[in-house]
Amino acid sequence: MTNCAHYRKLIAVVSFLFTATAVFAGTIKGHVYDGLTKEQLIGANVVIKHELKKVVTSLDGGFTFKGLENGTYELKISYVGYAEVDTTIVIAGAEVREFNIYLFPQGVTLSEVTKSAAKDGSTDQYAQKREQFANNIVNIVSSKTIAISPDITVANVMQRISGMSIERSSTGDGQHAIIRGMDKRYNTTLVNGIKIPSPDNRNRYVPLDIFPADLLDRIEVIKSLTPDLEGDATGGVMNLVMRSAPSHFIAEGxxxxxxxxxxxxxxxxxxxxxxxxxxxxxxxxxxxxxxxxxxxxxxxxxxxxxxxxxxxxxxxxxxxxxxxxxxxxxxxxxxxxxxxxxxxxxxxxxxTVPPAPNDHIAxxxxxxxxxxxxxxxxxxxxxxxxxxxxxxxxxxxxxxxxxxxxxxxxxxxxxxxxxxxxxxxxxxxxxxxxxxxxxxxxxxxxxxxxxxxxxxxxxxxxxxxxxxxxxxxxxxxxxxxxxxxxxxxxxxxxxxxxxxxxxxxxxxxxxxxxxxxxxxxxxxxxxxxxxxxxxxxxxxxxxxxxxxxxxxxxxxxxxxxxxxxxxxxxxxxxxxxxxxxxxxxxxxxxxxxxxxxxxxxxxxxxxxxxxxxxxxxxxxxxxxxxxxxxxxxxxxxxxxxxxxxxxxxxxxxxxxxxxxxxxxxxxxxxxxxxxxxxxxxxxxxxxxxxxxxxxxxxxxxxxxxxxxxxxxxxxxxxxxxxxxxxxxxxxxxxxxxxxxxxxxxxxxxxxxxxxxxxxxxxxxxxxxxxxxxxxxxxxxxxxxxxxxxxxxxxxxxxxxxxxxxxxxxxxxxxxxxxxxxxxxxxxxxxxxxxxxxxxxxxxxxxxxxxxxxxxxxxxxxxxxxxxxxxxxxxxxxxxxxxxxxxxxxxxxxxxxxxxxxxxxxxxxxxxxxxxxxxxxxxxxxxxxxxxxxxxxxxxxxxxxxxxxxxx
The missing domain is CATH 2.40.170.20 (TonB-dependent receptor, beta-barrel domain)
Structure with a gap:
């Protein structure tokens, strides 16, 4: 009986401590976005000042701090090339405080927020936005995705895109793309929106293995044609967008x-x-x-x-x-x-093939x-x-x-x-x-x-x-x-x-x-x-x-x-x-x-x-x-x-x-x-x-x-x-x-x-x-x-x-x-x-x-x-x-x-x-x-x- 009484007391203490902790443990969570493009910023630093607590935003731009005691917290949000933002959050009880933070590129004033901003076409975020707001049905692969993929040629990248398969050369590398079951001859290749000729001695289609993947900003596969696009692309149009001048000096290799x-x-x-x-x-x-x-x-x-x-x-x-x-x-x-x-x-x-022995046998x-x-x-x-x-x-x-x-x-x-x-x-x-x-x-x-x-x-x-x-x-x-x-x-x-x-x-x-x-x-x-x-x-x-x-x-x-x-x-x-x-x-x-x-x-x-x-x-x-x-x-x-x-x-x-x-x-x-x-x-x-x-x-x-x-x-x-x-x-x-x-x-x-x-x-x-x-x-x-x-x-x-x-x-x-x-x-x-x-x-x-x-x-x-x-x-x-x-x-x-x-x-x-x-x-x-x-x-x-x- 004595042991049972001790166990009951121990359980009561643990339950009290757990309840008290739950009452006084709050959560701060949110997302960090580019204030101009409204695209999520991956890898932004979010720091609670004076607490030595730091997190990095995830793939959706999100961050979370859990188990915070009641009180006032000062947060600093920073990202390379963007102006820092400081904010204050108050936690009272076991509440979850959720909010969004918008960062603006350094040197941009609030009056410029409504103006269109130059966008980096090589990012996954840009590729997704372009898919979402395009005039036609399109799939896009960014150069960031290409860089971390297992592929070094454009032809091999193509096999990762919806509805596409590739034909391989005698060495096993991808060479030509088949889109939606339409043979390679039914597809068109553009560079920066312009059709290019093919070096192939028999065909119009371009051997895609001629393109090093690291020259590209993105790949756009257009699957429905508007009247402003040339009409000889039934399977799809593969638009290879090359690099454009950046907004600042870059040296990459x-x-x-x-x-x-x-x-x-x-x-x-x-x-x-x-x-x-x-x-x-x-x-x-x-x-x-x-x-x-x-x-x-x-x-x-x-x-x-x-x-x-x-x-x-x-x-x-x-x-x-x-x-x-x-x-x-x-x-x-x-x-x-x-x-x-x-x-x-x-x-x-x-x-020539020998005839079948009768009309019932293949x-x-x-x-x-x-x-x-x-x-x-x-x-x-x-x-x-x-x-x-x-x-x-x-x-x-x-x-x-x-x-x-x-x-x-x-x-x-x-x-x-x-x-x-x-x-x-x-x-x-x-x-x-x-x-x-x-x-x-x-x-x-x-x-x-x-x-x-x-x-x-x-x-x-x-x-x-x-x-x-x-x-x-x-x-x-x-x-x-x-x-x-x-x-x-x-x-x-x-x-x-x-x-x-x-x-x-x-x-x-x-x-x-x-x-x-x-x-x-x-x-x-x-x-x-x-x-x-x-x-x-x-x-x-x-x-x-x-x-x-x-x-x-x-x-x-x-x-x-x-x-x-x-x-x-x-x-x-x-x-x-x-x-x-x-x-x-x-x-x-x-x-x-x-x-x-x-x-x-x-x-x-x-x-x-x-x-x-x-x-x-x-x-x-x-x-x-x-x-x-x-x-x-x-x-x-x-x-x-x-x-x-x-x-x-x-x-x-x-x-x-x-x-x-x-x-x-x-x-x-x-x-x-x-x-x-x-x-x-x-x-x-x-x-x-x-x-x-x-x-x-x-x-x-x-x-x-x-x-x-x-x-x-x-x-x-x-x-x-x-x-x-x-x-x-x-x-x-x-x-x-x-x-x-x-x-x-x-x-x-x-x-x-x-x-x-x-x-x-x-x-x-x-x-x-x-x-x-x-x-x-x-x-x-x-x-x-x-x-x-x-x-x-x-x-x-x-x-x-x-x-x-x-x-x-x-x-x-x-x-x-x-x-x-x-x-x-x-x-x-x-x-x-x-x-x-x-x-x-x-x-x-x-x-x-x-x-x-x-x-x-x-x-x-x-x-x-x-x-x-x-x-x-x-x-x-x-x-x-x-x-x-x-x-x-x-x-x-x-x-x-x-x-x-x-x-x-x-x-x-x-x-x-x-x-x-x-x-x-x-x-x-x-x-x-x-x-x-x-x-x-x-x-x-x-x-x-x-x-x-x-x-």
Whole structure:
């Protein structure tokens, strides 16, 4: 009993103390904002004077002091570059005192508070505000987000954006973007709002890996078009906004290094670029001159195997304003040197497929070769941008922007090519007829140069104008693609399941020179008039543009035949320097330039005019509508033989492109948008001209144009609900629908338009596929919990094309029957499911950021086949990346980045029952009886470390 009495007393004392503490423990909490922009300030210092208590505002600008005794507290709130604020708070009882603090930049007076302030477009806060108040549906990524992400190129950043996936190059790096399931050809790339030409020798779309990410202020992905935007962007517009002059002096930079795990497991193969002839013999000597064999030196075919040096990444930005802030100047440069590669296995598909045994069984794919390839690339990526702007006054300004981008890849591809036979080995693999070892070296040099003069002027009361004059040049040079091959015949040993390799023989050597230029001259003129309609001030805009595009393309190749040994019908291989060649026939020394359709000149003129009205129906409901008219004139002349179709063409078409955008605001943080617009896709010149080449991203099959394709017209519908609760938190959900007339997709064709003959290797050719429907749902979210956060997006896309495919089977009387059967499939490149999810950590107090980012891309069609069920599908991929950084003092940041931590492979499959899996006709690297694997690539992880500085 005594112990129970003691326990009761103890409990009573504890309860009293707890109650007393609760009564006299108060809380002070609040948020700190920029007084001009109303954006939260992250990392502001909030100090209770005389108490030695200090906190740092979190990601939403918030702060909290708990457990405060009753009394009066003096607070000091400060942030770098802002005037300090002192305030006094009284705590009485267990109350929570909550309030907001607004800080103003130093030197700003209260009378200036109502004036617009210069905004830093590189911040997450600015990006979110721009999304919220934009005229159209847009997603924006700030340079601050890019800096702390695992990515160093724009292409890799794109995969983090809602509705976007990327296509990768042979090294595993992102190269092109697919937006909302619309293939890369349907998207447009702008720099500072101006369309730029592409260095790609076949396509309009710009290779996004040419852009170093650290040159950018932000990335804007515009998904609905207003009439003032060019109409050839169905998937979306990728506007890459470069750095602008700051409001004060800055000096920023980055130095980093890294390594690829791939080259911890094998050697890196390289060649000396000094041995590469920049021009083909016909360019040096003129047409009609036979090139001597000595004009094709072997130096660039001799490769060295070693461990590559470490990667390098440096950049520097300097900027300031002068003449009482009227003149702004910024210059930025970036250089990245990386060593990348992959290990690739490919089954080359045959152009013709054996018929099915009857009309109830699917045809089986036919393959001719098994390739094992090692890619080795040294990639040098550099960029310089400079901008000068001058503000005459608040209504008149002018700017001059220039940029140079360069992407040089020097690649060695080593291929073991097994020509498959019809017998089996003890491991049940199909035996070879021959084995070839091929070494290909190429230098791929791409550049984009752009200079733009822009101005903004007030003309009359309520009437303003903005204009742009731009000149741009994109170039690609692929000098001397050299391939040297040796081979061994294979003789099966009867009844043993083994084979014997023959003598190593020197085989044909190929050399090819490709270069092209794409020049743009363009002018834009826009007028904006603030009119009074029904007592409201509305904005009327109208204007136009003109662009002249001119393109020159050159392609010349040679085939050199080995000289037979004196006592043999072949040349025994000794070494590359000892190999001897000749031209058979002799006129092969002229190259194929005389009738090569890859040599052409083309131009395109686009005239456009538009009118647009921005009308505020109510204080909550805003409409933007108008019409854009675009006239296109295309003309080309190629070197194709006169007897073949597609030598030249003159094409004209006009499009009327209406657009309506609407926004209804439920509150300051909640709204809904809707839009309709019509857009087009113009075929690239190489889509029209039937020249075959293998210089693009798909270097397994020849790609050839089609002179009969038509341009694509698309009707687009969008709706999106948006919520911006507080800070950087956001939630968006939307839906879209696209009706596509004459979609253009690349498919396997059984024969070449140029020759009209069937070949052993199928040709990839652009084709129109009737009418397609594409619809989907997008979800975007971001939420912070103190220093931790989650962000992500998910896109479901469903597209349908109703087309026909070829199905071949044997009739009961053993006759081959060719039929066209219906085929219902999604768009090429469209994944039904795309998802991003990131775990975030951001501590303003500890000055540490970290991000674990996962990207999921669902299966999608990579290449179309003319045969039923033979389309090549990419298997789903899950990529995991990590990045972290820590700031030391005020000026220095140490960072680490790691990519492809899961070593996610790239796989292409044919969704047919696989008769070549665990059978007597088994093929290599097969995974299942449910599908045939035709390509399996591994890239492995890559790592980088470095530091940034900012003054």
């Amino acid at each position: 980055n130095v980093g290094t890294g390594y690829s795990q791939l080259f911890l497991n094998r050697d890196f193969h390289s060649f000396k670029k000094a041995g590469v002839n920049s021009k083909s013999p016909i360019e040096l000597s003129g047409p009609g001159v036979y090139a001597p064999v000595g004009a094709f030196p072997y130096n660039n075919l001799v490769t060295d195997a070693s461990k590559p040096p470490i990667n390098k990444n440096v950049n520097l930005t300097l900027g300031n304003r002068f003449l009482h802030n009227k003149l702004g100047v910024i210059i930025a440069g970036s250089y990245q040197n990386t060593y990348r590669g992959s290990n690739s296995q490919i089954l080359q598909q045959s152009a 045809q089986q794919p036919a393959v001719s070769d098994d390739f094992y390839r090692e890619y080795n690339s040294r990639v040098d990526r550099s960029g310089v941008e400079a901008k000068v702007d001058y503000a005459f006054n608040k209504n008149n300004s002018i700017s001059l922007f220039a940029t140079h981008l360069q992407l040089n890849e020097r690649r060695v591809r080593i291929t073991s090519d097994t020509l498959l036979g019809g017998y089996t080995l003890p491991n049940d693999f199909i035996g070879p007829y021959a084995i070839h070892t091929k070494t290909e070296t190429r230098s791929d040099l791409q550049s984009i140069n752009n200079i733009t003069l822009q101005g903004s002027n007030a003309l009359l009361e309520g009437l303003t104008t903005d204009w742009s004059l731009t000149a741009a040049l994109a170039k690609r040079e692929v000098p001397d693609i050299a391939e040297f091959s040796v081979g061994q015949k294979v003789t099966p040993n009867a009844g043993t399941g083994t084979y014997t390799l023959g003598t190593l023989q020197t085989e044909d050597e190929s050399r090819e020179w490709i270069h092209n230029t794409d020049k743009d001259l363009a002018g834009y003129l826009n007028f904006h008039y603030k009119a009074n309609i029904s007592g409201k001030t509305e904005l009327i805009s109208f204007g136009g543009m003109y662009r002249h595009k001119e393109r020159d393309n050159f392609d010349n190749s040679y085939i050199l035949t080995p000289v037979n040994d004196k006592d043999s019908v072949y040349q025994k291989f000794i070494s590359i320097p000892d190999s001897k060649f000749q031209f058979i026939p002799a006129n092969g020394a002229l190259g194929n330039a005389s009738q090569n359709p890859g040599i052409y000149h083309a131009y395109e003129n686009v005239y456009a005019a538009y009118g647009m009205l921005k009308y505020q129906l109510t204080s909550r409901f805003e409409l933007i509508g108008g019409l854009r008219v675009e006239n296109t004139h295309q003309n080309y002349m190629s070197s194709l033989n006169d007897a073949l179709p597609g030598k030249s063409a003159d094409i004209n078409f006009m499009d009327f492109l209406p657009s309506v955008q609407g926004k209804y605001a439920f509150s300051k943080i909640k709204d809904i948008r809707f839009s309709y617009f019509r857009s087009i896709f113009r075929p690239a010149f190489a889509d029209l001209i039937p020249f075959p080449d293998k210089s693009g991203s798909n270097d397994t099959y020849l790609v050839e144009g089609n002179p009969y394709i038509k341009h694509t017209v698309i009707d687009n519908f969008d709706v999106r609900y948006e919520l911006f609760p507080k800070g950087l938190d956001q939630f968006m959900i939307g839906a879209f629908y696209k009706l596509i007339n004459n979609p253009i997709e690349y498919a396997f064709a059984p024969y070449s338009t140029t020759s009209g003959n069937y070949g052993a290797t199928p040709i990839l050719s652009p084709q129109n596929f009737g009418t397609a429907n594409n619809f989907g749902v997008e979800l975007v979210f971001r939420k912070y919990f103190g220093n931790f956060g989650v962000s992500g997006n998910y896109t479901f896309t469903n597209s349908v094309i109703n087309a026909t495919k070829l199905y071949v089977y044997l009739t009961p009387d053993n006759t081959t029957k060719f039929t066209n059967v219906p085929d219902r499939r999604p768009l090429q490149g469209q994944s039904a499911h795309i998802g991003n999810f990131s775990l975030l950590y951001k501590s303003a107090k500890n000055k540490t950021d970290a991000q674990l980012a996962l990207v999921y891309t669902g299966e999608r069609i990579n290449t179309l086949s003319q045969y039923k069920g033979f389309d090549n599908w990419e298997k789903p991929t899950t990529n995991l990346d990590f990045s972290a950084q820590h700031q030391f003092g005020k000026h220095y940041i140490l960072y680490v980045k790691a990519n492809n931590l899961l070593n996610t492979p790239f796989r292409l499959v044919i969704k047919q029952h696989n008769n070549a899996y665990h059978t007597k006709t088994q093929l290599p690297f097969q995974e299942s009886t449910d599908y045939m694997t035709v390509q399996y690539d591994r890239y492995y992880a890559s790592y980088s470390i470095g530091f940034r500085f900012k003054f």
